[in-house]
Amino acid sequence: MNRELITVIEQIGREKGIDKEILFEALESALLSATRKSLGSSDNVRIHIDRKGGDLRVYCRKKVVEEVTDDRIEISLVDAKALNSEAELGDELELEQERPPQDFGRIAAQTAKQVILQKVRDAEREGIYSEFAGKEGQILRGVVHRIEKRNVILEIGKAEAILPEREQIPGERYNPGDRIRAYVLEVRRTAKGPQISLSRTHPGYLARLFETEIPEIQEGIVIVKAAAREGGERAKVAVASTKRDVDPIGACVGLRGTRIQVISRELRGEKIDIIEWSHDPATFVARALSPARVSSVTITEPPAGEGGHAEGLPLALVIVPDNQLSLAIGKKGQNARLAAKLTGMRIDIKSESEVEAESAPAPEASVDRAALGALPGASQEIVDALVAAGLGSPAAIVGAGRERLGALAEVGDRADEIHAAAEEWVAQAAGRRAGPGETPPAA
Numbered sequence: 001m002n003r004e005l006i007t008v009i010e011q012i013g014r015e016k017g018i019d020k021e022i023l024f025e026a027l028e029s030a031l032l033s034a035t036r037k038s039l040g041s042s043d044n045v046r047i048h049i050d051r052k053g054g055d056l057r058v059y060c061r062k063k064v065v066e067e068v069t070d071d072r073i074e075i076s077l078v079d080a081k082a083l084n085s086e087a088e089l090g091d092e093l094e095l096e097q098e099r100p101p102q103d104f105g106r107i108a109a110q111t112a113k114q115v116i117l118q119k120v121r122d123a124e125r126e127g128i129y130s131e132f133a134g135k136e137g138q139i140l141r142g143v144v145h146r147i148e149k150r151n152v153i154l155e156i157g158k159a160e161a162i163l164p165e166r167e168q169i170p171g172e173r174y175n176p177g178d179r180i181r182a183y184v185l186e187v188r189r190t191a192k193g194p195q196i197s198l199s200r201t202h203p204g205y206l207a208r209l210f211e212t213e214i215p216e217i218q219e220g221i222v223i224v225k226a227a228a229r230e231g232g233e234r235a236k237v238a239v240a241s242t243k244r245d246v247d248p249i250g251a252c253v254g255l256r257g258t259r260i261q262v263i264s265r266e267l268r269g270e271k272i273d274i275i276e277w278s279h280d281p282a283t284f285v286a287r288a289l290s291p292a293r294v295s296s297v298t299i300t301e302p303p304a305g306e307g308g309h310a311e312g313l314p315l316a317l318v319i320v321p322d323n324q325l326s327l328a329i330g331k332k333g334q335n336a337r338l339a340a341k342l343t344g345m346r347i348d349i350k351s352e353s354e355v356e357a358e359s360a361p362a363p364e365a366s367v368d369r370a371a372l373g374a375l376p377g378a379s380q381e382i383v384d385a386l387v388a389a390g391l392g393s394p395a396a397i398v399g400a401g402r403e404r405l406g407a408l409a410e411v412g413d414r415a416d417e418i419h420a421a422a423e424e425w426v427a428q429a430a431g432r433r434a435g436p437g438e439t440p441p442a443a
Contacts, residue, residue, distance in 0.1 A: 006051075006052070006053075009024060009027070016120060016123070016127075017127055017158070019123075024051060026116050026123070028046075028048065028049055030119070031047050031049075031056070044060055044073055045058065045059070045060050045061075046058070046060075057096055058096065058097040059095065059096050061092050062093055064087050064088065066089060075093060075095070083095070125193040128158060128159045128193065129187065129193075129194040131159075132159060132184070132187045132194065135187070136185070136186065137183070138183075138184050139212065140156050140161070140182060141180070142155055142156040142179070142181075142182065142198075143177065143178070143179055144176050144177060144178040144179075144180065145160065152174050159194065162198065164199075167199035167200060167201055169267065171232055172200070172268055181200075181266070182198035182200050183204055183205035183208060184196065184197075185197040185198060185202060201231030202229075203229045203235075204227070206235055206267070206272075207224045209267075210239075210252065210263065213263055214251060216246065217251075217252075221243055221251070222241055222251050223241075224238070225240050225277040228341035230334060232269075233334070234271045234273070234334060235267075235271070235273070235338070236273045236274075236288060237272060237273070238276070238277040238287075240276065240277040249274050260272060281316070282298070282316070284343055285297045285299075285316045285318060285343050285347065286318070288339035288342050288343050289336070292327040292328035293320065293321065293324050294318055294328070295352060296318075296319045297316055299314055299315070299345075302315070312346075313344060314345045315345065315346045316343070316345045316346065316347045316348070317348050317350070318348065320350075320351060322352055322353050324351075325349065328349050368393040368394070369383055369387065369392075371393055371425060372386055374425075375421040375422060376417055377414040377418050377421070378414075381410055382408075382410050382411055382418070386411075389408055391404075394421075398426050402415060402416070402419045
């Protein structure tokens with residue numbers, strides 16, 4: 001071992017981006033594995049490489065005992081006292097071997113090589129993971145390296161990242177050599193090294209593009225509060241201003257729409273609705289449904305569970321003019337769906353005419369006491385009982401049926417008589433309504 005070793009380790013460290021201390025430790029571990037035959041298989045041996053001169057030293061830990069039975073791991077108290085006057089029985093002393101092994105042999109050298117290579121690979125993987133683990137939620141630029149089963153593999157610096165098919169904007173086509181930007185979705189350790197997953201459809205990608213392209217967002221004057229997307233088709237972004245004199249929507253759109261057009265082109269023409277965020281949930285929901293005009297919004301909080309915490313999402317009942325209903329819902333429900341994602345609520349949209357129809361009082365059953373009194377066997381007491389039971393006319397009696405009529409205590413055994421008379425009355429009434437040449441409707 002000499003100065004050349006130091007030079008080689010420093011060069012590898014620079015090329016691989018690995019701390020040279022890790023390489024020294026890897027080499028020491030490799031040499032220890034390669035010299036097990038000559039040094040023994042015990043765990044009391046340690047190899048140290050001088051970081052400046054490259055000299056190799058071998059140290060062995062030995063336990064101080066009264067009588068030595070194995071001189072590889074034990075030392076007598078007399079010999080220990082000669083080395084360290086304070087040594088006592090049971091202590092451990094680390095001793096340097098006078099003649100470290102010089103000839104490792106072919107198999108030992110091969111073992112050392114494999115250990116070093118493995119350590120270097122592990123260090124490279126850990127370095128890549130450390131570099132990208134803190135970049136989750138950021139935008140990276142990469143070069144398309146290859147395409148495997150519709151998944152795009154990108155080169156980003158020293159690492160490779162995957163853009164799965166489900167995270168690609170529909171209709172996009174990629175070719176090797178293309179430069180694209182993507183959102184870092186996840187970085188995780190695997191047996192084959194760190195796996196970096198990217199996305200171009202995540203709402204966070206849109207929010208990051210706004211931060212990149214709009215100076216007011218970079219400066220903190222305008223804030224992106226929420227974003228919802230259906231990749232390649234449409235998106236909604238809620239923004240707010242920290243200064244009263246700054247229009248957040250105008251800042252994002254830019255002069256003649258230049259700023260928003262740059263972002264839309266990056267997303268392959270995705271249509272982007274920019275709305276102003278509001279502290280008031282009802283106002284926020286109404287704005288989220290733009291371009292539709294909203295008449296009113298009613299927010300209903302979900303019921304609380306046993307622990308007192310709200311379960312589910314708040315419900316927003318939105319009423320819109322009849323001519324705005326299809327616009328509020330959107331094509332295949334897209335506008336309402338995006339508004340729900342943006343606001344974090346369930347949204348129920350109804351037209352004004354639907355609400356009026358639901359709130360209109362139900363028509364009351366007509367009461368014709370004179371007709372009831374004219375039925376054979378129908379006394380005043382029976383008429384009162386029929387009206388109270390909701391059978392206020394002969395037609396109502398026929399509709400209710402014989403069994404229901406007989407269930408009334410006041411009617412009793414007169415049910416057949418009254419029911420037959422009611423049927424006759426209904427048939428005669430139908431005959432009077434039918435005109436010449438018409439068939440009377442069935443009773």
